[in-house]
Amino acid sequence: MNFPGAPAMGSSPQPKTRTDRAYLLLRADVISGRLKPGTKLRVEQLRADYDIGATPLREALSRLSADGFVISEGQRGFRVVPMSYNDLQDITRVRILIETEALRDSIESGDDVWESRLVAAYYRLSKLEAQAEPDYEQRERANEVFHSALLAGCGSPLLLRLHHTLYDQHKRYRNISLLTATVPRDVHEEHRAIYDAALARDATKACDATRVHIMRTMEVTLEVFRKAEEKPASATN
Amino acid sequence: MNFPGAPAMGSSPQPKTRTDRAYLLLRADVISGRLKPGTKLRVEQLRADYDIGATPLREALSRLSADGFVISEGQRGFRVVPMSYNDLQDITRVRILIETEALRDSIESGDDVWESRLVAAYYRLSKLEAQAEPDYEQRERANEVFHSALLAGCGSPLLLRLHHTLYDQHKRYRNISLLTATVPRDVHEEHRAIYDAALARDATKACDATRVHIMRTMEVTLEVFRKAEEKPASATN
DNA sequence: CGCCCACAAAACATCGATAATTTTGCTTAT
DNA sequence: ATAAGCAAAATTATCGATGTTTTGTGGGCG
Numbered sequence: 001m002n003f004p005g006a007p008a009m010g011s012s013p014q015p016k017t018r019t020d021r022a023y024l025l026l027r028a029d030v031i032s033g034r035l036k037p038g039t040k041l042r043v044e045q046l047r048a049d050y051d052i053g054a055t056p057l058r059e060a061l062s063r064l065s066a067d068g069f070v071i072s073e074g075q076r077g078f079r080v081v082p083m084s085y086n087d088l089q090d091i092t093r094v095r096i097l098i099e100t101e102a103l104r105d106s107i108e109s110g111d112d113v114w115e116s117r118l119v120a121a122y123y124r125l126s127k128l129e130a131q132a133e134p135d136y137e138q139r140e141r142a143n144e145v146f147h148s149a150l151l152a153g154c155g156s157p158l159l160l161r162l163h164h165t166l167y168d169q170h171k172r173y174r175n176i177s178l179l180t181a182t183v184p185r186d187v188h189e190e191h192r193a194i195y196d197a198a199l200a201r202d203a204t205k206a207c208d209a210t211r212v213h214i215m216r217t218m219e220v221t222l223e224v225f226r227k228a229e230e231k232p233a234s235a236t237n
Numbered sequence: 238m239n240f241p242g243a244p245a246m247g248s249s250p251q252p253k254t255r256t257d258r259a260y261l262l263l264r265a266d267v268i269s270g271r272l273k274p275g276t277k278l279r280v281e282q283l284r285a286d287y288d289i290g291a292t293p294l295r296e297a298l299s300r301l302s303a304d305g306f307v308i309s310e311g312q313r314g315f316r317v318v319p320m321s322y323n324d325l326q327d328i329t330r331v332r333i334l335i336e337t338e339a340l341r342d343s344i345e346s347g348d349d350v351w352e353s354r355l356v357a358a359y360y361r362l363s364k365l366e367a368q369a370e371p372d373y374e375q376r377e378r379a380n381e382v383f384h385s386a387l388l389a390g391c392g393s394p395l396l397l398r399l400h401h402t403l404y405d406q407h408k409r410y411r412n413i414s415l416l417t418a419t420v421p422r423d424v425h426e427e428h429r430a431i432y433d434a435a436l437a438r439d440a441t442k443a444c445d446a447t448r449v450h451i452m453r454t455m456e457v458t459l460e461v462f463r464k465a466e467e468k469p470a471s472a473t474n
Numbered sequence: 475c476g477c478c479c480a481c482a483a484a485a486c487a488t489c490g491a492t493a494a495t496t497t498t499g500c501t502t503a504t
Numbered sequence: 505a506t507a508a509g510c511a512a513a514a515t516t517a518t519c520g521a522t523g524t525t526t527t528g529t530g531g532g533c534g
Contacts, residue, residue: 016311016312017311017312017486017487017488018487018488019299019487019488042514042515042516043515043516044514044515052488053487053488053489053490054488054489054490055292055295055487055488055489056487056488056489058292058296058516058517059295059296059299059487060299062256062296062297062299062300062303063299063300063302063303064303065300066299066300066301066303066304067303068395068398074253074254075253075254075494075495075496075516075517076495076496076497076515076516077515077516077517090393090394090395090396091395093393093395094393094395094396094399097334097335097338098334101334156327156330156331157327158305158327158328158330158331159327159331161305162331162399254516254517254518255517255518256517256518279485279486280485280486281484281485289518290517290518290519290520291518291519291520292517292518292519293517293518295486295487296517312485312486312487312524312525312526313485313486313525313526313527314485314486314487
């Protein structure tokens with residue numbers, strides 16, 4: 001009764017194996033903040049929460065530890081990687097390094113397809129950013145698509161992979177700051193600057209704009225984060 | 238991947254957990270070339286070879302797949318990451334990016350301890366490189382220690398971590414080219430240039446020298462690698 | 475003669491249970 | 505009362521066994 005299987009549906013990535021599902025779920029929960037920094041990840045607990053066996057869970061946790069989302073403490077289990085002022089600065093710094101390099105490459109070697117995809121992504125993002133009543137969920141996704149589109153022309157799989165991981169690690173910090181969103185900031189203008197420079201094939205200008213953009217993002221986040229650090233309401237669960 | 242900030246020590250005498258041992262053994266065997274590119278990693282086989290249960294092995298393989306040493310193919314098990322001309326170029330490029338950034342930082346903020354360790358590492362490396370009858374094992378280790386010492390002053394844990402992984406991925410390519418060692422090359426001179434610039438606190442010059450050094454290493458390896466690619470003797474096992 | 479389907483064998487992924495280790499809580503002596 | 509030492513409890517790491525998917529092979533049909 002096992003047919004060769006339904007044709008692949010690209011849009012909804014239903015993970016084929018349980019390890020993959022566990023990986024994606026845990027990753028998403030760490031990034032979204034549902035799993036708080038420093039939380040101990042007891043396998044029994046996770047087993048109940050996700051309805052996945054211990055083995056695939058441990059495998060997923062192993063992968064995540066290599067990615068830097070959780071830490072594997074000797075024989076004392078796993079816990080969510082803590083967040084810190086210094087860590088955010090470190091991630092930001094490396095992200096700038098990786099992203100500007102990839103962007104430069106992308107701009108210099110991107111073809112027509114790259115351009116048109118970039119235009120589309122920017123158009124969509126602009127529309128969402130212009131909304132008076134923002135849907136953060138969609139906006140976040142559009143933001144991610146836009147940044148990916150910028151780099152898509154880059155010829156280095158490694159750079160893209162690193163960027164993906166760093167982007168999500170950074171996102172974790174950004175997510176906690178969204179809650180307390182604060183400082184006035186014209187994000188759209190920053191995006192526009194990058195976009196214009198990219199289309200004009202001015203790599204240096206685009207990289208500068210990207211640097212500014214990422215730095216500003218970090219600064220806003222740092223602000224919120226420092227406050228949150230003073231009164232730690234983290235669940236030690 | 239879990240490693241302390243400590244400089245590379247070849248062998249962790251007794252990894253605390255079996256997963257760790259499996260991880261280190263597999264990693265070493267992939268890097269050394271004992272496990273050939275593309276080889277299918279059958280769990281039963283590994284189980285027999287390393288005398289470690291299936292669970293820790295799978296966890297180790299998961300970590301390695303996140304590190305980029307093996308690939309996890311859907312429901313079709315694991316295999317050693319293939320090697321290719323393009324991959325080497327990609328790794329080299331990113332390694333240069335990461336290593337020069339870390340080096341610049343290190344030079345600008347390294348203290349006395351950093352300096353003295355660097356002197357020691359260079360001294361040892363020089364001695365080994367001057368030997369008429371080279372011990373590649375030791376030389377390789379000294380090389381690693383030297384490069385680590387150069388970067389040790391860098392304030393970014395992330396950069397160091399990335400460097401460590403990239404260095405080892407690069408090493409894998411270098412190892413296969415050692416067998417067919419060929420092109421005349423004054424490695425010591427390249428090291429000296431980096432060393433002198435670093436001690437003189439000339440970051441730009443040191444980065445340039447590093448770039449040259451890494452590029453030369455890649456070129457030598459590419460040479461050998463291209464030949465090997467023509468007559469593929471790889472085990473499809 | 476070749477292609478396709480069905481079946482069998484192998485390998486992978488997963489589960490439940492066991493062994494080993496760490497943490498916790500309690501007792502006792504200073 | 506406090507700190508050290510021991511014992512129980514919780515939790516992790518690991519193993520052996522079981523279900524599923526994939527792969528290889530042979531026979532039937534066009």
